Structures are given as structure tokens and as C-alpha cells.
Amino acid sequence: MPRRRVLRWSGGLMAAVVAPTGLVTAACSTSSGPSAASPARPSSAGAASPLPPVPPVPSVDGAGTPTLAATLGTRRSVRDFTDVPLTRAELGLLLWAAQGVTAANGHRTAPSAGALYALELYATTAEETLHYLPDGHRTEVWAERSVAPGLARATRQDPPGRAPTLVVVTVTPARLAGKYGGRAGRYADLEAGHATQNLLLQAVALGLGAVPIGSFDDGDVAAVLGLPEGEEPRYVVPVGHPR
Numbered sequence: 001m002p003r004r005r006v007l008r009w010s011g012g013l014m015a016a017v018v019a020p021t022g023l024v025t026a027a028c029s030t031s032s033g034p035s036a037a038s039p040a041r042p043s044s045a046g047a048a049s050p051l052p053p054v055p056p057v058p059s060v061d062g063a064g065t066p067t068l069a070a071t072l073g074t075r076r077s078v079r080d081f082t083d084v085p086l087t088r089a090e091l092g093l094l095l096w097a098a099q100g101v102t103a104a105n106g107h108r109t110a111p112s113a114g115a116l117y118a119l120e121l122y123a124t125t126a127e128e129t130l131h132y133l134p135d136g137h138r139t140e141v142w143a144e145r146s147v148a149p150g151l152a153r154a155t156r157q158d159p160p161g162r163a164p165t166l167v168v169v170t171v172t173p174a175r176l177a178g179k180y181g182g183r184a185g186r187y188a189d190l191e192a193g194h195a196t197q198n199l200l201l202q203a204v205a206l207g208l209g210a211v212p213i214g215s216f217d218d219g220d221v222a223a224v225l226g227l228p229e230g231e232e233p234r235y236v237v238p239v240g241h242p243r
Ligand SMILES: Cc1cc2nc3c(=O)[nH]c(=O)nc-3n(C[C@H](O)[C@H](O)[C@H](O)COP(=O)(O)O)c2cc1C
Pocket: 009, 011, 012, 013, 014, 075, 076, 077, 078, 079, 157, 211, 212, 213, 214, 215, 216
């Protein structure tokens, strides 16, 4: 009998082709779950009316920075990485994209229910484990060692062990409970999704790759990181240079 319930991940494989117009066409093959060929839900009665075609999207703006549309159009989950470590500047931009402070009142890159900010971010490299402090855009040393091997074991998946950096996104629903009661857990999870998508898109913009891993043993991840009581992991995100 297995001691714990761990979900095995069986995601789909997708090959994306960016047409010269900037439009993206995709060939999907999924082992399970919905795909472009088998929509999650059939269209309801009434005829479906097509939207105007997506116009050609420039891949970079005037300053040579990738446009948001180009970044969205090329994001794919990446699970195979080179050994090249992330620079501290790259790590800083990833963490800032997820939870950076962008206003004098403390509001951040990602929305937050009631601006109560239910998230924490941790990043583990080959040498150390850091905790992000959005205020002042700083990191503190959370552990003077990598916790990547422990996180990899907690996911029972390959990519974490091979990425040079793993970012862990956690939620503390209790921060929202006073204002939102029974909806606190839901709102914390939604906030984690917003922040993680920001991080994934920033990775693309930096020429990096990442995958949001949601299948892991919560207790193991919490123990490996030494999370405080009431703080729960939601995503483990391996990030690195795509191989
Ligand atoms: C909630 C959630 C959980 C996920 N968990 C995993 C996971 O545990 N392992 C993994 O390899 N991918 C995971 N993924 C990534 C999906 O497999 C991936 O997004 C999907 O196959 C679509 O491919 P794309 O991201 O390249 O568009 C997860 C995605 C979401 C939204």
C-alpha cells in the first residue's frame, strides 16, 4: 500500500508552430484530458460565430523587447534544461514578475484579493535556498543549501531534479480569512495562479523555460522547505535554459 497519495502527472505533448504572420498553430497529442481535438465542452445550441482573426503580432517592440502577444504565443511548458545556472538578475526578474512591488502603496505585479497578499516565493539553486522579500525587492537566505533533491522527490517527477532553479509558490489562506471567510482558500489559490503565470511569461521573455508543477506531496514539500504552520505549497516551478 502506498504511504501517501501522489498524483502521477500525465500531461500532453504539444508542438507549436509560429507562422510568419505571428499566428500560432499547434499540433496536440494528449494521453488524457481535453485537447484541441476533443474540446472540454461541446458548443451549445446556436451557431458559433468566429472572432476576427488575430492580427499579425510583432515579436519585439521598438526597444527590442518581446511583446506581450509574442510572449503569450510562444509560452510552452519546458521540462528539459541545460546545466547553465540562472544569473541573479534573471532570478530577480522572475521573482519580481510574480510578486514585485510596483506602487508606493505596496501593490504588486499580480492582483491580490483585498491586497492582502497571501503568497510567499522561495527559490532553490544548486547552492542555497532563498526567500523573496517583495518589499525592497530583496532575498533572504532561507537555507544555506539546495533543497532541490528533496523537492524532486516530493514531486516524483523528472524536471525538478534537472532544473538549475526551482521556484516554490506557497499560500497562507489565513491571511485572507478575516475578510473573506470561507472563500479565503479559493482566493489564495487564484492569486497563486496569477503570480505563477506572470513568472512563466517572464521566463519566456528572458529566453528561459519553465513548467508549473502542481502534482506533489504537500507535506513533503512543506517539510523539505521548513514552511511555517498554515503555509501550503501550490506550485513547484523548475526554471532554466531550455535544452
Ligand atoms: C494546475 C496545473 C498543474 C500542473 N501540474 C503539472 C505537473 O505536475 N507536471 C508537469 O509536468 N506539468 C504540469 N502542468 C503543466 C501542464 O501539463 C501543461 O500546462 C499542459 O500540458 C499544457 O501544455 P503547455 O503548458 O505547454 O501549453 C500543470 C499545469 C497546471 C495548470
